[in-house]
Amino acid sequence: MIDILEGLKAAFWLVVSFDAELWEISLRSLRVTLTALVIASLIAIPLGTYLAVQRFRYRRFIISLINALMGLPPVVIGLIVYILLSRSGPFGVLNLLFTPTAMIIAQVIIITPVIASIAHQAMRELWAEYHDLLISLNTTKWQRIVTLIRDGRRNLLTAALAGFGRAIGEVGAIMIVGGNIDHVTRVLTTAIALETGKGDFALALGLGFVLIGIAIVVNLAIHTLSRTEREGRW
Amino acid sequence: MVSAKFPLKLHQVLVRRRGKTVIGPVDLELGPQGATMILGPNGSGKTTLLRVMHGIERISSGSVQWEDDDPAKHAFVFQSPVVLRRTVAQNLAYPLELLKLPKLTVKTSVAEWLGRIGLQGKADMSATRLSGGERQKLAIARALIRKPDVLFLDEPCANLDGHATREIEAILQEATAAGTRLVMATHDMGQARRLAHDLVFMLNGKIHETGGADSIFECPKTKELTAFLNGDIVV
Numbered sequence: 426m427i428d429i430l431e432g433l434k435a436a437f438w439l440v441v442s443f444d445a446e447l448w449e450i451s452l453r454s455l456r457v458t459l460t461a462l463v464i465a466s467l468i469a470i471p472l473g474t475y476l477a478v479q480r481f482r483y484r485r486f487i488i489s490l491i492n493a494l495m496g497l498p499p500v501v502i503g504l505i506v507y508i509l510l511s512r513s514g515p516f517g518v519l520n521l522l523f524t525p526t527a528m529i530i531a532q533v534i535i536i537t538p539v540i541a542s543i544a545h546q547a548m549r550e551l552w553a554e555y556h557d558l559l560i561s562l563n564t565t566k567w568q569r570i571v572t573l574i575r576d577g578r579r580n581l582l583t584a585a586l587a588g589f590g591r592a593i594g595e596v597g598a599i600m601i602v603g604g605n606i607d608h609v610t611r612v613l614t615t616a617i618a619l620e621t622g623k624g625d626f627a628l629a630l631g632l633g634f635v636l637i638g639i640a641i642v643v644n645l646a647i648h649t650l651s652r653t654e655r656e657g658r659w
Numbered sequence: 660m661v662s663a664k665f666p667l668k669l670h671q672v673l674v675r676r677r678g679k680t681v682i683g684p685v686d687l688e689l690g691p692q693g694a695t696m697i698l699g700p701n702g703s704g705k706t707t708l709l710r711v712m713h714g715i716e717r718i719s720s721g722s723v724q725w726e727d728d729d730p731a732k733h734a735f736v737f738q739s740p741v742v743l744r745r746t747v748a749q750n751l752a753y754p755l756e757l758l759k760l761p762k763l764t765v766k767t768s769v770a771e772w773l774g775r776i777g778l779q780g781k782a783d784m785s786a787t788r789l790s791g792g793e794r795q796k797l798a799i800a801r802a803l804i805r806k807p808d809v810l811f812l813d814e815p816c817a818n819l820d821g822h823a824t825r826e827i828e829a830i831l832q833e834a835t836a837a838g839t840r841l842v843m844a845t846h847d848m849g850q851a852r853r854l855a856h857d858l859v860f861m862l863n864g865k866i867h868e869t870g871g872a873d874s875i876f877e878c879p880k881t882k883e884l885t886a887f888l889n890g891d892i893v894v
Binding site: 551554555557558560561562563564568572576577 | 713715730731733734735737741743744745753754757
């Protein structure tokens with residue numbers, strides 16, 4: 426209990442004193458996570474919607490595979506990305522290992538199945554509602570996908586926020602591919618792991634509370650900007 | 660521009676699902692004008708027949724032939740009105756936006772139709788908040804806004820009160836007067852008498868009797884249709 430209070434105190438002081446390192450780490454966390462989120466959403470949302478409206482061979486297999494990939498251990502993904510980006514790997518020539526880009530790649534791989542799976546579920550329900558109307562209006566496949574994404578945007582936002590939550594709190598993969606290098610690839614989660622290892626629990630907890638605070642603020646900001654819950658039926 | 664030109668001919672149309680015959684074999688020819696009402700008890704195949712004619716139901720055998728067909732010139736109104744999760748005005752604009760019409764044309768048409776269905780005060784309200792009658796009026800207006808040659812309606816007034824039914828019938832009568840061909844499933848005898856020029860009576864997936872509305876109402880040929888018109892239970 427004392428540790429938690431100390432952590433809260435540390436978090437408070439870190440924030441009110443505008444600690445330069447905290448700002449740097451927090452901004453890097455946000456930059457890496459939001460970049461990964463945008464890339465993953467651009468892949469996952471059209472994919473989830475396409476899987477909802479299109480019937481084709483192996484469709485069920487792909488859906489099952491995406492659902493299974495949601496549970497992939499981030500450490501394993503980190504390891505695979507590490508091998509691919511390491512000097513002897515196929516993409517070693519790009520020199521991406523231990524850079525924020527490597528961290529973004531790992532996060533994209535981790536959260537794309539999460540967003541795609543939730544997006545598919547949401548779009549499947551909306552497609553069931555719209556199916557007859559859109560077919561009767563003789564819409565093209567592209568028009569159906571665009572209509573579903575537009576009208577289901579609030580549900581898709583939930584999918585994206587689930588991906589954001591998974592990415593912002595991720596530590597295993599980005600520790601492996603980023604290396605937790607000070608002023609280069611250190612983010613809030615890897616800093617928390619480092620401070621815990623050093624035995625500075627108060628600072629680790631303080632960083633943890635800052636991380637939770639950022640996650641809440643980003644969620645609230647996105648909900649407010651997208652006017653979620655303002656046009657409900659009841 | 661291609662249109663949906665009548666006659667529409669259905670020849671030996673059969674729809675089977677999971678080994679069971681839903682409708683057929685059906686032979687039917689619809690002429691170019693007026694309003695055709697498809698009557699029949701629940702499960703007689705009215706909805707399936709409409710969907711087949713509109714081209715959204717796959718047939719197992721037979722043929723559906725239009726003199727000249729453009730699916731964009733058909734429209735369909737479902738028994739449970741489907742509204743997009745958008746505002747009332749955006750729902751009306753949607754079919755026109757699909758045709759990539761100029762924004763001004765879309766805006767003018769939407770304003771005109773909002774007035775015709777009495778929803779101008781609710782233009783910016785979410786369509787999901789409308790009452791059942793308002794939703795159905797919106798669905799019909801959204802179907803008619805493209806000026807279709809033919810409008811298929813699947814019991815559009817089921818579960819609506821008299822006032823809403825009268826409003827919808829007025830819109831349909833206007834559409835018929837403007838040249839839109841109506842093909843509508845109903846089991847509301849009063850509505851059929853008010854709107855129909857021709858009748859198709861379906862029973863157990865087959866067309867049991869067809870003809871002009873006046874002659875059928877005055878002198879039905881089969882005992883099943885006589886019983887149906889008298890409000891008796893027909894199975």
